[in-house]
Amino acid sequence: MSKPRKPFYFVFIVFLPILQIFTNAQGQAVDTTITINANSPTIVNFAGRRMDGPAKANPRNFSFIHTEAGSENLARRISEVKLFGTDGKGMADRKLVDGEYLAEGDIGSWRYKIDLEVPNEKNAAAHISWISNDRGILMLSDILPLAAQVKENITAIRFELPQGWKIHSSETMIVQDVFLTSDAGNAVFYIGKDWRERKISSGKFDLRLAISGEWLFSDEDAAAMAQEIFAEYRKIFGSDPAANATIAIGKFPAATNSGSWEAETRGRNVTVISSDMPFKTQSLQRLHEQLRHEIFHLWLPNGVNLSGNYDWFYEGFTLYQSLKTGVALNQIRFEDFLDTISRAHNIDSSQTRRMSLIEASQNRWIGADTQVYARGMVVAFVCDLMLLQSSKGKMSVGDLFRTVYNSHRPPDPAADANTAILKVFASHPHLASVVENYVKGSQKIDWRVQLDLAGIESEPGNTRSILRVKTKLSGSQKALLDKLGYNNWRKLTRKS
Numbered sequence: 001m002s003k004p005r006k007p008f009y010f011v012f013i014v015f016l017p018i019l020q021i022f023t024n025a026q027g028q029a030v031d032t033t034i035t036i037n038a039n040s041p042t043i044v045n046f047a048g049r050r051m052d053g054p055a056k057a058n059p060r061n062f063s064f065i066h067t068e069a070g071s072e073n074l075a076r077r078i079s080e081v082k083l084f085g086t087d088g089k090g091m092a093d094r095k096l097v098d099g100e101y102l103a104e105g106d107i108g109s110w111r112y113k114i115d116l117e118v119p120n121e122k123n124a125a126a127h128i129s130w131i132s133n134d135r136g137i138l139m140l141s142d143i144l145p146l147a148a149q150v151k152e153n154i155t156a157i158r159f160e161l162p163q164g165w166k167i168h169s170s171e172t173m174i175v176q177d178v179f180l181t182s183d184a185g186n187a188v189f190y191i192g193k194d195w196r197e198r199k200i201s202s203g204k205f206d207l208r209l210a211i212s213g214e215w216l217f218s219d220e221d222a223a224a225m226a227q228e229i230f231a232e233y234r235k236i237f238g239s240d241p242a243a244n245a246t247i248a249i250g251k252f253p254a255a256t257n258s259g260s261w262e263a264e265t266r267g268r269n270v271t272v273i274s275s276d277m278p279f280k281t282q283s284l285q286r287l288h289e290q291l292r293h294e295i296f297h298l299w300l301p302n303g304v305n306l307s308g309n310y311d312w313f314y315e316g317f318t319l320y321q322s323l324k325t326g327v328a329l330n331q332i333r334f335e336d337f338l339d340t341i342s343r344a345h346n347i348d349s350s351q352t353r354r355m356s357l358i359e360a361s362q363n364r365w366i367g368a369d370t371q372v373y374a375r376g377m378v379v380a381f382v383c384d385l386m387l388l389q390s391s392k393g394k395m396s397v398g399d400l401f402r403t404v405y406n407s408h409r410p411p412d413p414a415a416d417a418n419t420a421i422l423k424v425f426a427s428h429p430h431l432a433s434v435v436e437n438y439v440k441g442s443q444k445i446d447w448r449v450q451l452d453l454a455g456i457e458s459e460p461g462n463t464r465s466i467l468r469v470k471t472k473l474s475g476s477q478k479a480l481l482d483k484l485g486y487n488n489w490r491k492l493t494r495k496s
């Protein structure tokens with residue numbers, strides 16, 4: 001049974017705050033109602049209207065996105081589109097292709113349905129909207145018309161859901177089941193009966209966990225883990241991300257192999273869709289890995305106003321920092337840290353078509369993603385060693401993150417990412433050769449000098465690099481290894 005429609009006066013009192021906010025905003029205002037019926041929950045009804053006249057740009061066009069993170073033909077899920085004029089009267093329209101309509105006049109309101117059946121490609125469950133039985137994820141980017149996702153627009157989203165369904169979101173709830181967003185393209189709603197919500201203690205910052213399904217770890221384990229990782233990153237960046245955030249952890253909606261997972265951090269929403277592991281220790285370890293990577297993205301890239309292809313920095317460098325944080329929080333042994341970096345170095349060295357990091361970032365979606373990740377991670381490690389060595393342990397790769405974050409947070413104006421980041425690198429003269437040879441250049445990474453200064457060597461007799469800590473270490477090598485977390489495990493054992 002779905003809830004009865006709300007009476008008119010309720011709708012009216014909700015309009016008032018929206019209009020007040022709207023008068024202060026640059027863009028236009030859109031009001032959308034999303035209705036889900038208990039007897040056919042995957043067929044979702046949408047009704048929207050513009051609250052301040054036709055769209056400023058292309059007022060007769062009505063269109064949706066077609067692809068998202070590798071999922072194609074998304075507009076094929078849309079049916080029964082009905083467009084109305086600004087006077088509320090029905091209008092004829094021409095369907096150009098799936099998800100593209102042209103009305104005979106300026107559009108004032110609309111209705112349509114979308115079939116949110118679980119996507120066939122299982123990994124898509126972390127990137128596009130779906131509903132399965134009593135649970136679903138709504139990502140507005142693939143279910144609202146593009147005209148309702150314009151950045152400056154204020155969009156009100158009201159939900160009419162089956163009995164017992166709840167909504168978890170980072171967006172502002174103004175009254176029960178009604179939310180306001182000024183960034184609909186990045187808004188995510190976790191809906192259904194079996195999401196359990198928990199507040200994660202993180203000072204003034206409002207961080208929430210929405211979790212569904214049964215796991216080998218408890219909800220408390222997940223919340224404590226997210227709290228610890230968040231606190232660690234806050235130390236690196238020196239401040240919180242801009243606004244509240246939600247971390248959602250759920251099972252795949254369709255059966256999958258043990259061990260597979262997919263995650264995404266969109267706006268202020270971390271979505272981890274996963275299967276469990278056979279044993280609790282593995283299950284906890286993997287959750288830690290997922291959260292270490294994704295939570296970092298709340299600051300970088302999602303917390304900065306930078307544009308362009310700079311995946312080498314926000315993915316490659318993130319992988320490195322996430323690994324280093326794993327050592328710092330005693331989740332990863334130092335040997336495994338070195339082993340992962342060795343493997344990344346081997347991947348980069350074996351590329352026949354050599355690419356600079358800047359070039360690899362431009363081609364990430366056409367096969368260069370391994371290079372972005374592997375080369376980016378090794379370059380981050382080399383930068384970290386250089387900064388630690390030149391500053392006698394006072395600076396690290398964390399200083400690069402902090403400067404980039406603090407120099408480009410909204411409301412700072414948008415800037416080109418690669419120009420901005422290379423400017424930060426340029427303030428550390430020791431990094432000039434790294435930028436020239438590896439970020440802008442496509443040379444193989446020669447790290448012998450830095451490794452030696454750090455007391456790390458490549459195992460002799462191997463053509464591929466297998467890193468290990470030297471048996472005899474000088475005082476400065478010991479100090480540097482300590483900064484990388486080499487002695488963490490021992491410190492922990494001494495404490496306990």
Ligand SMILES: [Zn+2]
Nearest residue numbers: 293297315318
């Ligand atoms: Zn990532």
